[in-house]
Amino acid sequence: MLELVDVSKVYKGGKRAVDGVSMRLGPGLLGLLGPNGAGKSSLMRVAATVTRPTRGKVLFEGTDVVSRPDALRATLGYLPQDFGVYPHLTAGEFLSYLAAVKGLSARSARARVGELLELVNLTEAGRRPLGAYSGGMLRRVGIAQALLGDPRVLIVDEPTAGLDPEERVRFRTMLSDLAADRVVLLSTHIVSDIESVASDIAIVARGRLLRRGSPEELLREVDGQVWETIAGPSDAVAMRERYVISRMIRTAGGTRLRFLSPAPPGGDAVRVAPDLEDVYLAVINGPAARDPRAPGTAGGTGERAVTR
Numbered sequence: 001m002l003e004l005v006d007v008s009k010v011y012k013g014g015k016r017a018v019d020g021v022s023m024r025l026g027p028g029l030l031g032l033l034g035p036n037g038a039g040k041s042s043l044m045r046v047a048a049t050v051t052r053p054t055r056g057k058v059l060f061e062g063t064d065v066v067s068r069p070d071a072l073r074a075t076l077g078y079l080p081q082d083f084g085v086y087p088h089l090t091a092g093e094f095l096s097y098l099a100a101v102k103g104l105s106a107r108s109a110r111a112r113v114g115e116l117l118e119l120v121n122l123t124e125a126g127r128r129p130l131g132a133y134s135g136g137m138l139r140r141v142g143i144a145q146a147l148l149g150d151p152r153v154l155i156v157d158e159p160t161a162g163l164d165p166e167e168r169v170r171f172r173t174m175l176s177d178l179a180a181d182r183v184v185l186l187s188t189h190i191v192s193d194i195e196s197v198a199s200d201i202a203i204v205a206r207g208r209l210l211r212r213g214s215p216e217e218l219l220r221e222v223d224g225q226v227w228e229t230i231a232g233p234s235d236a237v238a239m240r241e242r243y244v245i246s247r248m249i250r251t252a253g254g255t256r257l258r259f260l261s262p263a264p265p266g267g268d269a270v271r272v273a274p275d276l277e278d279v280y281l282a283v284i285n286g287p288a289a290r291d292p293r294a295p296g297t298a299g300g301t302g303e304r305a306v307t308r
């Protein structure tokens, strides 16, 4: 339905934020996962026709929306990372204003705004000015505005930033429900935001698409390469030098380390089943993530520790 073909984005000054990314999106939730600065927002802005790619195409149902963006914009919901509001308006007024801009009739706008405020749990707060909202509440207003026109394509950039754990869970469930019959593209640098809801995951770093697959496919990649051990203080330091560490928990008996090693590390390390956090760290620290222009500086290949 939505397709990016060899998309690159180079900003003025020469920063290459997106580097030859191709991907095809159908109904369902695609989680775009990558560290800060990976190029997720730039890629999403290109996909949402907010910015033009330096090279490549964006096709929506076969139409080139770089030259004809209206074909996508008419059915697009987009939540940018830096979503701004008018602080003196209430959430209800703000959404009604945006509904009018989108061309909804006053009557259907009233009904839709009411529905959406309820969906994002802001019915009560919807009567207060946005200037008094918390970051999480503003994020929820952002989601509501993206859904105003009942879009077939929903692009949400770090939608869970600033939300508390309960709100995160609500959002995940909501986005997963929405993805049943539409394209949802969600970016995040937090694996747990997508691991329970994305049927499809794309991992990006340094503007490049490093992996794409279902959670099961990605998990298979690191099967047999994730280990756990309990280390004393000096061992823990050495392990962090040597391996990519995916988890570290201090216990009374020492530090429990979970780490990646393609070959059996020896000692009393036991092999454990991988999770998506392990996959993510393996991919962004793997050889494919290294910057060919600065060898050895991209987080190592298991030689440098990464903790979370």
Ligand SMILES: Nc1ncnc2c1ncn2[C@@H]1O[C@H](COP(=O)(O)OP(=O)(O)OP(=O)(O)O)[C@@H](O)[C@H]1O
Pocket: 011, 012, 013, 015, 016, 017, 034, 035, 036, 037, 038, 039, 040, 041, 042, 043, 081, 189
């Ligand atoms: N308008 C711009 N002009 C110049 N450089 C930019 C611009 N926007 C982004 N960049 C740079 O492009 C790279 C990718 O940024 P982008 O915001 O797309 O990444 P991201 O994965 O969304 O990261 P974050 O989660 O931190 O926003 C970064 O190095 C960033 O500094």
